[in-house]
Amino acid sequence: MVKDLTSSNIDRKNILNNNIVIQEVYQQVGFLGIKFEGKYRFTKTQISNFFEVDNRTIDRILENNKEEIQQNGYELYSGNKLKLFKDEIFSLINQETHVHDKNVVNIIKLKEEFEALNKTPQLGVFTYKAFLNIGMLLSNSENAQKLRSLILDIVIDVLNKRLGGKTKYINQREEDFLPSAIREYNYRQEFTNALDFYITTNKFKYSQLTDKIYKSIFKGNSKEYRQILNLSTKESVRNTMYSEVLDLIAAYENGFANFLKQRHDSLERKLSLSESLLLFSEFEKSMQAFIEPLREKARSIMASRDLAFRDALHEKLKEYIDEVSSEDFEKFLGERSMDLEKRLEDNKEVFKRLKER
DNA sequence: GGGCGCGGCGCAGTATGATT
DNA sequence: AATCATACTGCGCCGCGCCC
Numbered sequence: 420m421v422k423d424l425t426s427s428n429i430d431r432k433n434i435l436n437n438n439i440v441i442q443e444v445y446q447q448v449g450f451l452g453i454k455f456e457g458k459y460r461f462t463k464t465q466i467s468n469f470f471e472v473d474n475r476t477i478d479r480i481l482e483n484n485k486e487e488i489q490q491n492g493y494e495l496y497s498g499n500k501l502k503l504f505k506d507e508i509f510s511l512i513n514q515e516t517h518v519h520d521k522n523v524v525n526i527i528k529l530k531e532e533f534e535a536l537n538k539t540p541q542l543g544v545f546t547y548k549a550f551l552n553i554g555m556l557l558s559n560s561e562n563a564q565k566l567r568s569l570i571l572d573i574v575i576d577v578l579n580k581r582l583g584g585k586t587k588y589i590n591q592r593e594e595d596f597l598p599s600a601i602r603e604y605n606y607r608q609e610f611t612n613a614l615d616f617y618i619t620t621n622k623f624k625y626s627q628l629t630d631k632i633y634k635s636i637f638k639g640n641s642k643e644y645r646q647i648l649n650l651s652t653k654e655s656v657r658n659t660m661y662s663e664v665l666d667l668i669a670a671y672e673n674g675f676a677n678f679l680k681q682r683h684d685s686l687e688r689k690l691s692l693s694e695s696l697l698l699f700s701e702f703e704k705s706m707q708a709f710i711e712p713l714r715e716k717a718r719s720i721m722a723s724r725d726l727a728f729r730d731a732l733h734e735k736l737k738e739y740i741d742e743v744s745s746e747d748f749e750k751f752l753g754e755r756s757m758d759l760e761k762r763l764e765d766n767k768e769v770f771k772r773l774k775e776r
Numbered sequence: 777g778g779g780c781g782c783g784g785c786g787c788a789g790t791a792t793g794a795t796t
Numbered sequence: 797a798a799t800c801a802t803a804c805t806g807c808g809c810c811g812c813g814c815c816c
Contacts, residue, residue, distance in 0.1 A: 463802090476785060503793085543801075659795095753810085768809075 432556050433727045434574060435491055435548050439752055443573045445458045445547055448566065452547060455507050458492065461545045466553055470562045480556050488553065492546030501542055535651050553599040590661045592756035599662035606669040613676035617683035621692045631699045632671045636664065636714060637721055638735040655760035661724065667717045678702045
């Protein structure tokens with residue numbers, strides 16, 4: 420999918436939230452900043468020089484996108500904070516004799532750029548993220564265009580390296596997946612048992628009521644879900660679902676199993692499939708207010724993550740697409756996620772045995 | 777094809793606010 | 797109170813695409 424970073428807020432956020440990508444870009448671009456309060460910082464002058472645009476142009480981008488850029492670390496320094504920042508710069512400049520050859524050029528540049536800084540009462544300061552953010556918004560600067568295409572290359576590269584092209588089971592690469600899957604598996608049993616006990620024999624009852632749950636949660640049945648994620652009929656739909664979604668499915672299954680039992684007991688007979696389908700609508704309605712916040716969350720998680728990680732668009736959940744948080748990128752692409760994948764391999768045997776029980 | 781709006785751009789002037 | 801570099805703002809230029 421071709422991304423237009425200058426116009427898509429979510430695409431920009433999804434890249435800037437991906438710290439693995441940011442680090443890789445920093446390695447490759449090597450734009451030297453001043454380390455201050457744990458982060459590399461850049462002044463507006465440095466940034467306008469990098470992109471070869473007027474300072475005013477940076478200003479205007481700031482005007483139009485202030486909130487976004489501030490979120491990514493832009494700050495206006497003044498007073499004591501500015502003083503500390505200046506001290507940091509000048510001590511860096513004074514150290515120049517101790518610095519490796521490579522950096523000397525940069526230090527001289529620093530010196531030129533900050534000579535004027537002595538007396539300024541306020542200074543706009545960018546983090547590396549905020550700098551990239553500017554680059555994504557500058558449509559005409561040649562350097563910004565180069566930077567954007569480099570960023571997109573790195574995004575693709577990182578995804579390929581971390582996932583080896585396999586995004587199908589990326590949902591399993593987090594701590595919470597396995598416990599959720601096991602819990603859900605148990606509730607699934609409750610659910611199928613209830614369907615056995617309280618609904619008259621019908622070979623469609625499992626799939627139809629399961630689809631009811633899917634439709635209620637993410638507006639599509641399992642067939643549609645399969646298509647969106649490109650799953651074959653053999654592959655288990657649930658193995659591709661995020662833990663939050665599994666938890667919610669478990670809640671539905673457990674809740675409906677209970678609902679069904681109550682209706683069965685008050686009627687003192689088994690229900691037909693069509694009665695059960697009606698009962699599900701009743702169940703859905705009565706749980707509506709209770710389940711709504713969790714459902715909103717599940718929809719957003721599913722739509723946003725699947726777009727970012729799997730390049731899969733849930734058309735019916737379009738309005739729920741949001742940025743993927745940096746925590747999520749770490750969760751699913753970070754070092755830990757790689758370990759988890761290995762650990763999951765080990766656990767598969769355990770999981771299998773559990774299923775066979 | 778001429779006119780139009782729009783976004784990007786730079787200049788110049790004003791406002792600001794910390795420092796001396 | 798004076799200073800100074802930056803933030804902020806108004807203005808006009810330019811190039812592009814769209815519409816009549």
